[in-house]
Amino acid sequence: MHDHIVKSYxxxxxxxxxxxxxxxxxxxxxLEAALDVVQRRDDRAAERxxxxxxxxxxxxQEISHDVMKLALRxxxxxxLREILAAIRIASDIERVGDYAANVAKRSMALNLAPPLPHxxxxxxxxxxxxxxxxxxxxxxxDNDVERARRVRARDADLDVAYTALFRELLTYMxxxxxxxxxxxxxxxxxxxxxxxxxxxxxxxxxxxxxxxxDDHLPPREKRDESNTATGP
Numbered sequence: 723m724h725d726h727i728v729k730s731y732x733x734x735x736x737x738x739x740x741x742x743x744x745x746x747x748x749x750x751x752x753l754e755a756a757l758d759v760v761q762r763r764d765d766r767a768a769e770r771x772x773x774x775x776x777x778x779x780x781x782x783q784e785i786s787h788d789v790m791k792l793a794l795r796x797x798x799x800x801x802l803r804e805i806l807a808a809i810r811i812a813s814d815i816e817r818v819g820d821y822a823a824n825v826a827k828r829s830m831a832l833n834l835a836p837p838l839p840h841x842x843x844x845x846x847x848x849x850x851x852x853x854x855x856x857x858x859x860x861x862x863x864d865n866d867v868e869r870a871r872r873v874r875a876r877d878a879d880l881d882v883a884y885t886a887l888f889r890e891l892l893t894y895m896x897x898x899x900x901x902x903x904x905x906x907x908x909x910x911x912x913x914x915x916x917x918x919x920x921x922x923x924x925x926x927x928x929x930x931x932x933x934x935x936d937d938h939l940p941p942r943e944k945r946d947e948s949n950t951a952t953g954p
Contacts, residue, residue, distance in 0.1 A: 731795055738788050738808055739863070745781045746815045746859040750852055752778070752822035753918065757848040760829045760841055760911070771826035778819035785812040807932040811862060814921040814928075818855060821914040821921075828907045828914075835904035840894065843887040844912055850880045851915045854922035861929050870929035873922060874939070880919040887912050 752771055759767040789809045792801070825848075832838075854873055861869035891905045891912075930939055 731792070734788065734792055734795075735801075735804065738785065738792065738804075741781065741785050741788065742808055742812055742815070743859055743863055745778060745785065745812060746818075746855065746862075748774075748778050748781070749815050749818040749822060750855045750859070752819055753825070753848060753852050753855070753915075756822045756825040756829070757845050757852075759826055760832070761845060763829070763833045763837070765830050765833060768826040768829050772823045775819050775823040778816060782812050782816040785809070803932050803935065807862075807928045810928050811925050814924045817921050818918050821918050824914045825911045828911045832904055832907045832911075838901070838904055838908065840887065840891055840905070840908055843883075843890065844908055844915070847880060847883045847887060847912060848915050850876075850883060851918040851922070854880065854919055858922045858925045858929065862925065862932075865929070865933050867930050867933045870926040871939070874926040874930075877919050877923045880916060884912055884916040884919075 752774060755767065755771050758764075759771065786809060789805050789812075792805050854876065858870060858873045860866070861873060888909065891909055895902045895905045927939060
C-alpha cells in the first residue's frame, strides 16, 4: 500500500485488509471443518459449522461499514480500486462461507444413509478448493498478481475433478437405485465446492484489477462438463 499524508487513512486501509483476510481464513477453515464432518459423519460438529456462518456474515457487514468510511474520505484513484476490490472480495468470501455451511447441512442428511465410498472424491475436490481460497488470500495480502493468475488458471483443474466425480456418481446411481438419495446429496455438495472455486477465481480477478487497473486478463478456461456428462 502507498503512504498517505493522513496516517489514519493508512491505518484504516490496513485494518480493512486484515479484516478481509481474517474473514477469508474463517471461510477456508469452515470449509475444512465441513469436509471433516462429512468424513466423520458428525452431526453435532455440522450444526456448529452452520451456526458459525453467522460470524462470517457479521464480519462482511463490518467490512462494508469500513469501506463506506474510507469512501467518504475522498480517496485517490488507487484507493478507489482498493475499496471496490475489498467490497467485492468480502462478498465472494461470504459466499464461500455459505457454501461451506451448505456442505455441513447436507452432511446431516447424508448421514441418514449408509456410508458411500465417493465421500473420498468429495474430500479431494474440497481440498483443492481450500488451497485455492488460501492461495488467493495470500495473493491479495501481497498484491501478487502472478499468484492470483495461477489461482485463476488452476480453477480448470477443480472443474475437471468435479466433472469426474459427477460422472462417477451418476453411474453409481444408475447401477443402484437405493443410492440415488445419498448420491444426490453428494452431487449438491460437490457443486457447492465447485462454486467455491469460482469465487476464489473472482477474488483472483479482483487482485488483478487492484494492481493492474484496466489491463485485461485473457479469457478464463472452464472445464466443468457436468452439463454434458450424460451425453455420448
